[in-house]
Amino acid sequence: MEIKAILIDDDDFTRLLLSSTLKDLGYTVVADAATAADAIRAATEHVPDLAIVDLDLGEGPTGIDVAHGLRRVLPEIALVMLSSYEEPRLIKAKQLELPEGTVYVVKKVVGTPEVLEKAISAALGHEGFASELIEIDNKTKRMRRLSDSQVEVMRLVASGFTNAAIAKRQFLTEASVGKAVARLIKQLNIPANEEQNQRVLIAQAYYESIGPSTSRRG
Known part of the structure; x- marks a missing residue:
């Protein structure tokens, strides 16, 4: 047929x-x-x-x-x-x-x-x-454990927004965004490292999940 x-x-x-x-x-x-x-x-x-x-x-x-x-x-x-x-x-x-x-x-x-x-x-x-x-590696498993609000915060951090800017966009207080980012860091197992910025590591995890920069397409 x-x-x-x-x-x-x-x-x-x-x-x-x-x-x-x-x-x-x-x-x-x-x-x-x-x-x-x-x-x-x-x-x-x-x-x-x-x-x-x-x-x-x-x-x-x-x-x-x-x-x-x-x-x-x-x-x-x-x-x-x-x-x-x-x-x-x-x-x-x-x-x-x-x-x-x-x-x-x-x-x-x-x-x-x-x-x-x-x-x-x-x-x-x-x-x-x-x-x-559909290969599910450890990084992907961690991503799928995130709530919708955490995924959104992750995307905004990766886009370069400050906590204050995220709070304004999401109608939250800056303190609550700070706590959300801290929980996100913990769930993504991002280590505390004086030589690396944790927000940059959040962005790195985000872009690793959506694919290489040369083909960042659906």
Whole structure:
């Protein structure tokens, strides 16, 4: 049975590679898109069975927004979300909850077509998706133990905001932000070191979690 796929990624080269891989795996790529609007338009026109969506589409709607939009247009569409973010809460987005049944895959583990094929099969409901395909190292486990508010504080610290600036943005007192940062340092196991700034180490942990600076994309 023919399975029609649509690709949504704002990087031309990535779309080209994914398209080639999907065709080699036997899927029919009916369209690709770089923006949310183009994705919805293409889905309405071609009615695909499957969408491969990049989480970070640059300025504007995220891949999560696109996934929800696709489900509104095509309630049965299978969704695979590709991301460099091991912890999806690290991307700043209003909508963070993935549509039901979406298979979330960290890009660094999609090293072979076989892994992508298993993710697609899981999204289509053909088989379970092995949890070991998404590598969870100790750093990622620590990230996933953080509360939503701690993730937000971490992102703001990594962006260079002072405690006073964070307090203003989050409608908190500066003292409460100081305590939140102290708890964050403890949960991330950041050591007290006179030679290193702990806020810089928080930023380092943040950027390590979202991927290399040369490809800090969804």
